[in-house]
Amino acid sequence: MMTTRIVFLGGFLGAGKTTLMNRLATELTGSGSTVGLITNDQGEALVDTQFSRSRGFQVAEVLKGCFCCQFNDLLLSARGLVADHAPDFILAEPVGSCTDLQATVVAPLRSIYGDEFEVAPLMVLVDAGGLLEAAPDPETLNGYLRKHQIAEAEIIVLSKSDTVQAGDLPRLRDLIRTFNPPAEIITYSAVSGEGTKQILDAVRSARRSEHAPVDIDYDRYAAAEAELGWYNGTFRFVLPPQTDSYSIALKIMGYVSSHYGDGDLAHVKLLLTSEKNALKMNLVNGNVNVDGVKGSRYGEGEATLTLNARVVSSPDKLSEIMRAAVKLALGAPAVDVGSFEDTCFSPGRPNPTHRITG
Template structure:
């Protein structure tokens, strides 16, 4: 029977898990390994899944809940990939508001399905800005997460076998060293690996550890599930799919910039803390993708074959601490204001906006295998 190495990637929203997953997969494929991936989200219409497929990766997704609550769906997707694609490595990216992965995902896989999957060390990707914010080292005038949301972030770090401190290309060596030392001191039994998923720095070291280590996923924590559920309930999840149309050509970059400026102004005024925001604007063969992980920050842009057009497809994913009702109003207001300014029309074909239900894992194993 074919056995695959299974890499479970966790980490808070906006940490760069998707970039880590895609670029690590591409690096492994360059080395001759066959790689497949599984994305995960509370909702549907995911930019991450589409980006993975555009990079030529065999991709499946688990939606409607985290891996722990959708364990059967996860297992079905994993075995489907194993049978259809026969990968050497499967990288599975857990939803960003999920923790307790060691007890609810890795230990069940070890106990029940060890003949099919050899698990790599549980890897938690971390955004330095998020960590600095949690340490009160950033501008206190920006909206902050509530204690219940921060609880999820803290537990993610505590259960990690590897903490991948990401985005080192955006910070000074002194800042990275300070955070590295803090993490090493606080989690002495955890491997701290600095990476730049975007640029590829140290991904070879990370992937080598995945391939050569079977130990991991053994830090089964005491989790206060009421507090965990409260943290998830504080977050609003929005996924929107829509079409822009105009009598004149529309610049996708300009539209995205103007849209995010309006959203950011609303979020600052309403003290809504962004966890992660992604907007994808374009056509089948060209797009602009913008991403934000903190309210008040400048968005980061990725562009490919960008073309002005009279018809553009927009996909919007937002994860933010706010009520779904308020978030819907804010987004509708921003789109409506842009329609007036640019003379565009908006046809929304999909909209979901909700707060996650309390986590109810299918398995939770205390005994470490």
């Protein structure tokens, strides 16, 4: 029986996992390989899934919980991709606030389903700029979670390297090694493409995950996840001709930023599609970036706005602010929302389906 190689791309919210996953998928398909993607979220209505599908990739979703707590859904999604598309590679992106992947996802796949899946070394993305600004402090809940993500990685992708000075990189590598001395570290920039070849080499190689699980305090892990408000919303409306999609998106991001400190904004993602165009934008630590554009900046006709926000906030406050941001942004072009649905919550305590530590 042939096995399918599965690559997990972990890392904290806003580290660039989705951008890297789509880049790897593009490179792999361009060289003749077939690829399937698996996205993951605590809720529903994912920007990442819609964006990846719009680029022509086969995408499965694991929703309403992380891979560890929804392991059976992960397995069904992976098997479904294999049955329907026979991919050479499956690229899987876990929830950004998830850790303990070695014990709860990688080890079960290796030991129970090794005849179906070949698990690549666990990759974890670490935002170079974020690391330079604030190293993980294990005494804080957020720092404890980020430190554990680094500690269990086999390959660490130091992402967004273009956002720091070249002279800072050796210090960042040394800092990473204080948490995980043996890990391979690859410096990567989505802007310049630096590091893409090394990451692809690791994906294509015959190397398998061999890392032992790292001890974790589940009480602290649960508390770290519960700090975040988790908002997902979908809004539908009709845009007048020549409506500036950038202006709408920037107004939403600006309004959200004005109500929270930069350190509270783990990640806000936005996808605005219309009959004429599509725009994907994200907000991390107060910085706005455009992730993808299809067509021009001007939208028209039936449109859908999908919002995902992960913010240190009470769910009630976050929901109120996100709805107000949309209302404000659509007020200038005088657009009435035809319909919408949204949810906002704090994640519950992780309850893994499997946990193999031996």
